[in-house]
Amino acid sequence: MTKLTEKVYFSLPYSLQNIAVSILGLKLKRERYGNHSQKKVFEISKEYQSKDTKSVIDRCFVEIAKHAVRNTTFYKELARREKFGADDIRGIEDINRFPVINKHSIIENPESFILNDSRLRGGRFHLYTSGTTGTPLKVTTDIQSRQEHYAFFSSLRAEYGVKTNDRRATIMGRVITTQEEQRHFWRHDYFNKNLLFSSYHLSENNIELYYEKLISYSPDEIFSYPSSLYEIALWMLAHKKPKIRLKLIILTAERFLQNQANAIRSAFDAPIVDQYGCTEMMFFGTRRDVELPMRLNHLHGYSEVLDTLGSISSRGQGTHIATGFINYSMPIIRYNTGDNISLEFDSITGTQNILDMDGRKDDLIITKDGRKIGRLDPIFKSELNIKYAQIIQSPDLSLTINIVPLRTFSDQNEKILREELEKRIGKGMILDIILVDDIERTNSGKFRPVISHAEQN
Structure with missing residues (x-):
């Protein structure tokens, strides 16, 4: 979104934001399917x-x-x-x-x-x-x-009987609401029959609302980050909730771990596909x-x-x-x-x-209210004139972003970067942005884009 479009979107009431999301969904549907x-x-x-x-x-x-x-x-x-x-x-x-x-x-x-x-x-x-x-x-x-x-x-969905007009719930890192939102952590794309959940608001205090919305919406499919659905599964198991039955769960964008698989299988009655x-x-x-x-x-x-x-x-x-x-x-x-x-x-x-x-072993960022935030790479947009970027979280939860800038990197780019991160983790966390010449690599020649020294329970 442009700054103006974003400002208009967030000024709208919840019901009209659903319509705005659906209009964008129609555009994406025409791009993706036909x-x-x-x-x-x-x-x-x-x-x-x-x-x-x-x-x-x-x-x-x-x-x-x-x-x-x-x-x-x-x-x-x-x-x-x-x-x-x-x-x-x-x-x-x-x-x-x-x-x-x-x-x-x-x-x-x-x-x-x-x-x-x-x-x-x-x-x-x-x-x-x-x-x-x-x-x-x-x-x-x-x-x-x-x-x-x-x-x-x-083609993958068809293997499991998921049809074009079936309902889908997506739990991903999209900025669809503000960090100040207290209840509606989702928006409905009517044209794609897709309920879009924000993964940035998942916390112990909010998970019950996610669960209740999943139950009321009754999707045929869930498309999610493993870490996001894992949090919901753990809450369901802790509260002895009955399994949610689906046609298919597709997990993507993160490394899918065995402990996550065990919990999700115990909480959901559905075949699970890990997609890369x-x-x-x-x-x-x-x-x-x-x-x-x-x-x-x-x-x-x-x-x-x-x-x-x-x-x-x-x-x-x-x-x-x-x-x-x-x-x-x-x-x-x-x-x-x-x-x-x-x-x-x-x-x-x-x-x-x-x-x-090992390309998807990013750590999670832990917020002050206990939310676990993954997949933060969308904040590093190409128009921000960044060559490399790395987020480091200290044990006290403060954040440092190391930036290897391109020649055209500006103060305005830094301001936008800070705003994009705050949309996802909220305000109030200590955040330093440091311009560096290079970023330390691992023995294999790569560097980890997210390193958290906070407790990763």
């Missing part, structure tokens, strides 16, 4: 069952790689320099012609990765992410690509049990690992290198996600599985 999405669901259903996985991967890779070489400045110049053409790309083995692309290479020259043909597939728009590396990135995409990406969610993806639309992974491998959908992308010696392989342990097959407006081959994973090749299905990952 004819392209329906066609892709059919393709996924047909080809995901194919026994000839290798030929499917070859076809998807060749299509996106040829497109990149013919239509983007970066890959066109790469092909000229390395003396190969689009027609020389014949299978996934030709991925070795392409270098690893780090996020900063895109940030420094984004237009070179964007489709230079003005005839976009349904209109260009932007998505924003910071990811687990703490570095913000603006992703360019289009209607058709976005709808094809969301087809993978539709990114705003850049580079991969789509799912698993049905926290102890099972994360299966990567080979129609969505292809994954590799970069080890500490600089070797790249389709299996092993190292940094997750992903090639997306979906986003035609901004095709990126061999994108360094910054996550560390253990990757295996399933010889029976011909697909790739992630055995373990």
